[in-house]
Amino acid sequence: MDGIMQITGGGQKSRTRMMASPGQKVVLITGCSSGIGLRMAVMLAHDEQKRYHVIATMRDLKRKDKLVEAAGDAYGKTLSLAVLDVCNDESVKQCINGIKDRHVDVLINNAGIGLVGPVESIPIEEMKKVFETNFFGVIRMIKEVMPDMKKRQGGHIIVVSSVMGLQGVVFNDVYAASKFAMEGFCESLAVQLLKFNVTLSLIEPGPVHTEFEAKMIQEVKQKECPGADPETVNYFKNVYLPSSIDIFTLLGQTPDDVARVMIEAKRPRFRNLTNPFYTPIVALKYADETGSLSVNAFYHMLFSMGPLMHVCITAMKYLTCGCLRSRAISPN
Numbered sequence: 001m002d003g004i005m006q007i008t009g010g011g012q013k014s015r016t017r018m019m020a021s022p023g024q025k026v027v028l029i030t031g032c033s034s035g036i037g038l039r040m041a042v043m044l045a046h047d048e049q050k051r052y053h054v055i056a057t058m059r060d061l062k063r064k065d066k067l068v069e070a071a072g073d074a075y076g077k078t079l080s081l082a083v084l085d086v087c088n089d090e091s092v093k094q095c096i097n098g099i100k101d102r103h104v105d106v107l108i109n110n111a112g113i114g115l116v117g118p119v120e121s122i123p124i125e126e127m128k129k130v131f132e133t134n135f136f137g138v139i140r141m142i143k144e145v146m147p148d149m150k151k152r153q154g155g156h157i158i159v160v161s162s163v164m165g166l167q168g169v170v171f172n173d174v175y176a177a178s179k180f181a182m183e184g185f186c187e188s189l190a191v192q193l194l195k196f197n198v199t200l201s202l203i204e205p206g207p208v209h210t211e212f213e214a215k216m217i218q219e220v221k222q223k224e225c226p227g228a229d230p231e232t233v234n235y236f237k238n239v240y241l242p243s244s245i246d247i248f249t250l251l252g253q254t255p256d257d258v259a260r261v262m263i264e265a266k267r268p269r270f271r272n273l274t275n276p277f278y279t280p281i282v283a284l285k286y287a288d289e290t291g292s293l294s295v296n297a298f299y300h301m302l303f304s305m306g307p308l309m310h311v312c313i314t315a316m317k318y319l320t321c322g323c324l325r326s327r328a329i330s331p332n
């Protein structure tokens with residue numbers, strides 16, 4: 001395929017030539033300015049067999065430098081850039097219309113934002129922004145790309161969810177809800193899509209060292225939490241934050257680890273937990289239909305065990321990482 005793609009948005013107007021060769025799969029990824037999206041884009045573009053042409057999208061091209069640098073020689077060959085804001089109908093349409101024949105073989109919905117804090121201190125508007133990005137942003141993309149995939153009887157839609165789409169985490173109430181919503185949506189849609197030979201896969205990372213983590217820590221430190229009582233604010237800042245930093249330090253994966261999970265396997269699967277540590281945690285939830293087991297376990301881990309939690313997490317890390325392997329799906 002030799003397509004011209006119109007790039008517009010945020011006052012920026014430029015054109016890029018897309019050079020996907022015959023037989024190459026067109027992979028469109030959202031949120032490639034940093035983190036997991038950036039690494040997925042680079043790894044796919046560097047595929048030794050050059051099986052993919054990657055359209056790496058971001059909402060602001062001023063943030064492209066890290067990606068362009070990491071892509072190196074692949075930039076302009078197996079990787080091109082386009083503007084895309086998942087919260088904007090027009091931006092999504094323009095991007096997909098700019099692709100030759102609107103042909104996308106693999107859609108990777110990666111763009112997402114986090115939100116932490118006591119619920120009573122977060123304005124509803126801020127919560128809506130999370131759903132607008134993490135939930136409606138993905139649906140907006142799928143609505144634009146899926147009909148063509150169904151017509152062609154082929155395609156792969158990948159959604160970067162989170163382990164928090166399977167298990168709620170204290171003070172991440174709204175973020176977890178947005179990912180749970182996505183999981184329910186995908187579970188429902190995957191069945192219908194099979195009839196059209198379109199595959200849907202969820203990637204469920206635990207903590208990953210990206211700007212996401214830095215933004216979260218910054219956000220907690222700066223938050224004044226208006227509307228929340230002092231006891232709750234104390235739990236948030238002095239119990240949740242240190243535990244959260246601990247968890248990121250001990251269990252955090254790199255964006256490359258997550259990207260590899262997606263790329264290195266032979267056959268796509270529906271659910272893909274990238275971090276083996278979380279397999280028993282999710283199993284615990286489903287082992288007890290009353291839900292009390294996991295609620296109580298998390299309660300004791302956070303509020304009763306204090307510093308012991310660090311020891312427990314370290315022990316669990318060593319217990320699980322040797323015997324459980326990451327699952328992988330490849331975008332094909």
Ligand SMILES: NC(=O)c1ccc[n+]([C@@H]2O[C@H](COP(=O)([O-])OP(=O)(O)OC[C@H]3O[C@@H](n4cnc5c(N)ncnc54)[C@H](OP(=O)(O)O)[C@@H]3O)[C@@H](O)[C@H]2O)c1
Nearest residue numbers: 031033034035036085086110111112162207208210211212
């Ligand atoms: N890091 C973790 O611990 C973790 C764990 C589980 C799941 N995840 C999920 O992984 C995905 C990627 O996150 P990350 O860790 O790589 O964080 P990140 O480094 O903050 O990357 C998020 C990306 O999403 C983009 N984005 C945000 N709003 C957007 C919008 N409206 N339209 C288009 N792009 C938008 C950001 O672009 P800008 O540069 O313009 O802001 C950025 O490129 C998210 O869906 C997140 O929920 C992350």
